[in-house]
Amino acid sequence: MSDTEAATATSSAETVPETSDSAEKMDEINEPETKRRKLNRNNDNDEKKNRLEERLGSILCCAVCLDLPRAAVYQCNNGHLMCVSCFTHLLADARLRDESATCPNCRVEISKTAATRNLAVENAVSELPSECQYCGKEFPRNSMERHEDQMCDERTSGCKYSRIGCPWRGPKHESKQHEQDCPHANRSGAEVMEALQIIDQQVADERKLYENIFELLGYEKITFNDLQLKPYRTEEFVHRLYYESSRFSAFNNQWVVKARINNSQKDPTQSSERDITYQKDPTQSSERDITYQLILRTRTSCPLNINFIILRGPFGDMKIHPRIYRFDFTEQDNESPYMPLSLPDTAECNRLLAAKTINFRLIMFLA
Structure with missing residues (x-):
């Protein structure tokens, strides 16, 4: 070239x-x-x-936790917004301190009647996009719970052999591959007995509860009362909060139900040493629980062997895990020990404290 x-x-x-x-x-x-x-x-x-x-x-964020609400939204008379968990937390703290709850922004008084739901904000927030905690994709908030619980391939899942002791947890899309290679599938019967014993114990406890309830329903003397616990203050130097029902009749005697918060802790609004969540996130309430006792107000000539259980009544919305308690009431010993009111978590306790009264049904069985 x-x-x-x-x-x-x-x-x-x-x-x-x-x-x-x-x-x-x-x-x-x-x-x-x-x-x-x-x-x-x-x-x-x-x-x-x-x-x-x-x-x-x-x-549209909450004035207390500065996060977008996930459920109900309340507003004070001046329009400042609060999510339902922070709202009930403020009301519960005020009830425990014997003070009036106030809006954290403008200090106007708030209560169940002085504050209102803001449905427009709730609907608007539900349409705003939110990021899935697993896959990072954005979806409307009103469909996020369904996506994270049922649809997302990255959501945390367990192995189908977890009942026999497999501790694996990982993304949902990896579960099938793990289950094919899971070593627990080939374990001997002796090796899985420990895991099965734990499951058997849980099932046995639940079965015992139902068997006891059915046995008690066969008693000749059964009564129930729909009651209200109302807040009261002691007349000590540091006023303590407790709850008490009005007198009611059962088995030809007069009774009262009394309850207290955190076993009459000096200041139930403060976190305990075991509660680290409160120190990390002040918007979350300190660990709280409610205990109650059944008190015989009239004299009795013979011991009364009473089994009793608290349930959600027809006029209340308490979330409770039923437990049966038993106590022998006598003229000298007319107060049962304080028993835990089996609430699922502290948030439910706060919700009950925020209400003016706690409604429940008490069923009593006389042996």
């Missing part, structure tokens, strides 16, 4: 990318104006949408 032909080939090769670049530029120039305006408008809309969501999130 001559020098002239080589130079010509080199120059033509160099002009190929320039020609392609110029062709792309020409395509952009020749692109319809309406299409270009539409693409630019979509980009602007995406930016505006993101900015709007961020602004709405900062406006």
Whole structure:
């Protein structure tokens, strides 16, 4: 090849990318104006949408925990918003301190009657996008719970052999592969007995509870009362909060139910040494529980062997795990020990404390 032909080939090769670049530029120039305006408008809309969501999130957040509410939203008379958990936490703290609850922003008084639900904010927050804690994708808040519990492939799952001791937990999409290779599938009967014994014990405890209830239902003397626990204060230097029901009749005697918070802790609004969550997150209540006792108010000539159980009554919405307690009441020993009111968590305890009264049903069995 001559020098002239080589130079010509080199120059033509160099002009190929320039020609392609110029062709792309020409395509952009020749692109319809309406299409270009539409693409630019979509980009602007995406930016505006993101900015709007961020602004709405900062406006609609709870005034206490500064997070977007997941359930009910309350507002004070001046319109400041509080999620239901923070709202009940404020009311519970005020009840324990014998003070009036106030809005953390404007200090106006708040209560179950002085504050109102804001349905517009609840609906608006439910439509705002939220990020899945497992896969990181965004979904509307009203569908996030279903996605995380049932749909997300990255959600935490356990092995189907967990009943025989497999501790594996991982993403849902990895569970099938793990179960194929799980060593617990080939364990001997002797090796899985320990895990099965724990499960058997749990089942036995639950079965014993139901068997006791059915046995008690066969007693000749059974009575129930729908009661209310109302808050009272002791007349000590440091006023302590306790709850007491009005007198009621059962088995020709007068009775009273009395309850206290955290076993009459000096200041139930403060976290205990075992409660580290409160120190990390002040919006979460300290660990709280309610215990109660049954008191015989009249004299009795013979011992009364009483079994009793507290349930959610027809006029209340208490979430409780039923437990049966037994005590022999005599003239000298007319007060049962304080028994735990088996609530699922501290949030339920706060919700009950925030209410003016605690409604429940007491069933008593006389042996």
